[in-house]
Amino acid sequence: MSTSTAAPAAIAARPPSIARRFSSFLYAHPRFRLTMLLTAPLFWLGLVYIVALVLLLVTAFWTTDSFTGAINTTFTLDNIIGVVTDSLYQTVTLRTVFVALCVTVIDVALALPIAFYMAKVASPRTQRILMILVLTPLWASYLVKAYAWRSVLSEDGLLSWLLTPVGGGTPGYGLPATIITLAYLWLPYVILPIQAGLERVPDSLLEASSDLGGKSWRTIRSVVLPMAVPAIIAGTIFSFSLSLGDYITVRIVGGTSQMLGNLVYDNVGSANNLPLASAIALIPMVIIFIYLFIVRRTGALDNL
Known part of the structure; x- marks a missing residue:
């Protein structure tokens, strides 16, 4: 046997x-491969979110020595009873839900x-431009955008400069300013899921409706709208939950207004009362x- 034929034979006989x-084992066992792929993110999710929420719940049943x-x-149960029965927390809760x-x-x-315009009307080029315009504010810092609105809403700001000549004026700092700023901050998070949901609406249905008069x-x-309901609800989850837990914007443009996030921050920071904050x-x-739970009962989340 020649050397040229012996070398490939030796390589082929070498164990893998x-x-x-x-x-090869992973290729033959796709479920095990999927399990290994998801183990790390699920572990991180459980550690950062689930464990943190459990600790938060446990801490709420402790107290702080004054x-x-x-x-x-x-x-x-002193903290829980105090939060539920105190008129201050009830008022702030209603205000926070109203803002959200x-x-x-x-x-x-x-x-x-x-x-709707992005999904069904705009050309592909215009759609890309609009998508960039929607995503661009997300590249800027949260604080930069909040302070920019503080400048716009100030007494000598841009809004006052535009509306004063026509008899208007700026709303100043308070709940209206908080609502305006939060609406601007979370708008991209509402546009994107609705646009994705409207993309899935077949154009043939719109044409059939037009043909039928x-x-x-x-x-x-x-x-x-009926087909876009799941996407709309997905967008509302973002805007509602993010507004419900926000505490920075109301400090920047909210004046003396308080929301639940501010109470949590104050009790963690200045008051050093972690159980009450929890x-x-x-x-x-x-x-x-x-x-x-209410949204799930409507069945709107089943098609997300």
Whole structure:
């Protein structure tokens, strides 16, 4: 046997490496491959979110010594009862839910026509340009955008300069300014899921509605909106939940207004009362869970 034929035979007889055997095993067992792929992110999700929420829940049943500031780990319902019965927390909770609902309604009203135009009317080139315009604000810092609105809403800001000649004026700092700023901040998060949902609406349905004599508004009301409901709800989850937990914007443009996030921040920082802050933080969590439960009962999430 010649040397030229012996070398390939020796290579073929060589046992496969560990890496090749492991690769072959993964190829033959797709479920094990999927399990290994998801283990790391699921572990991180459980560690960062699930464990953190459990610790938050447990901490809410502790107390803080008013003299030493030390945390007493004895189980008690004092914080929960105080948060539920105190008129201050009830007022702030209603104010926070009101702001979140207003932001959600404004964002949906603005996002629907923009998303519909992007999905069904604009040319591919225009659609790309609009997508860039929608995504561009996300590249800027949250604080930069919030302080920019503080400048716009100030007494000598851009809004006052534009509206004063026609008898208007700036709303100043307070809840209206908070709603305006939050609506601007979360608008891209509402446009994107609605636009993705409208992309899935077949054009043939719109053409069929037009062939049957349906006007534009009738087509949108009877064909587009019912099919876009899951995407709209997905957008409202973003705007509602993000507004419910926000505490920075209201500090920048909210004047003396307070929301639940501010109470949590104040009790963690200046008051150093972590158990009470945890009890307050449970309020937006419960509201979000109730909202998701109601949405799920409607069946709108099944098609997301």
